[in-house]
Amino acid sequence: MSSHTSISLDKLSRLVGTAKTPVLIDVRTEEDFAADPRLIPGAVRRSHQDAADWGGEFAGNSAIVVCLRGEKLAQGTAAWLRNADVSTETLEGGFEGWKEANLPLVNASRLPPRDAKGRTVWVTRARPKIDRIACPWLIRRFVDPNAVFLFVAPSEVIAVGERFNATPFDIENVFWSHRGERCTFDVMIEEFGLATPPLLRLATMVRAADTGRLDLSPEAPGLMAASLGLSRMYDDDLEQLEAGMTLYDAFYRWCRDATGETHNWPTNKAKT
Structure with a gap:
């Protein structure tokens, strides 16, 4: 006790x-x-x-x-x-x-080097939608709560990573990226050793929404709609990320705790 x-x-x-x-x-x-x-x-x-x-x-x-x-x-x-x-x-x-x-x-061996303040630093393409919000959420909630994310022009991701010691993700030809039919969120869950049932369920939702295969998950259209809505609400990528953190907090808690719960309206169904 x-x-x-x-x-x-x-x-x-x-x-x-x-x-x-x-x-x-x-x-x-x-x-x-x-x-x-x-x-x-x-x-x-x-x-x-x-x-x-x-x-x-x-x-x-x-x-x-x-x-x-x-x-x-x-x-x-x-x-x-x-x-x-x-x-x-x-x-x-x-x-x-x-x-x-x-x-x-x-798996600590998968963690990128930390900066002088002990933070991991990541860089990806600007104007995130789904995978580029889901991955930072996963990192901050399960890997490094103080992680820093840099959003830059797509053509500059690699160069910024080299000059600023940042780890690129969700672009082609880097370690942290899509692999086959799996998106970057899937890859991070596997590489970091986080394959729990709730995160795997969330990963299916993210993959379905991020790759346009909405038939993979009945919740994927809702995730896509919410993600695209956030991208219209915020011009600043970091503000969008902060709002997206709450969105993924909610989806994760649903995956972990509430998949069996249904809505109770109407309360008095007509007898047949």
Whole structure:
């Protein structure tokens, strides 16, 4: 049972992928991380030895600290963070407990290099519609909550990526792109190790809407309509992305929690 300073695996698993996820901080030793270089979705790596130095960057936030088994490293780091005005819990069972529960883990080897502020930086074509909103949503919710996205002219994506150390996505002839009939969102789910039933269902919706095969998913026409509507509402790509985050939050929660729910109108159907 969780205490007031710890969180259960089940509770955290319900928070991961939502806008309410606390900061997740992985403080496993370098040896433990090398033995299994995967991360709980959205987690950042920090050294427990320097907690007194970096704790202040999370001041005013809520955080969950993860070590190998949820013992001394997590609890000691959490205690330091509380001194830095960070509301902090530890994960019961730690990384090993999460893994033993067969919960999703991100393949850290697939993460692009981070910038000086610890963020991954991505670049793609301007005026996003479906895949180029879905992919940033997936990255921010499950891979790197602080990821930066650059939207540029299609002809300049590769050059901007090279000059600004940004990872290109959803253009031809790059790693993070369409593969066969799968769109970039599908590829990211596979490569990052995020193939959970809700995300796979959402991926079918995205693929159907993004590739014009609306017969693949009954929800795809609604996703396409909402996506095209957002592109007409916003001239600024970053404003459109922020609005799209809420859109995909809603579709994800439907895929995870509400597929069996139906509308109850009319309340009194005529008898036949």
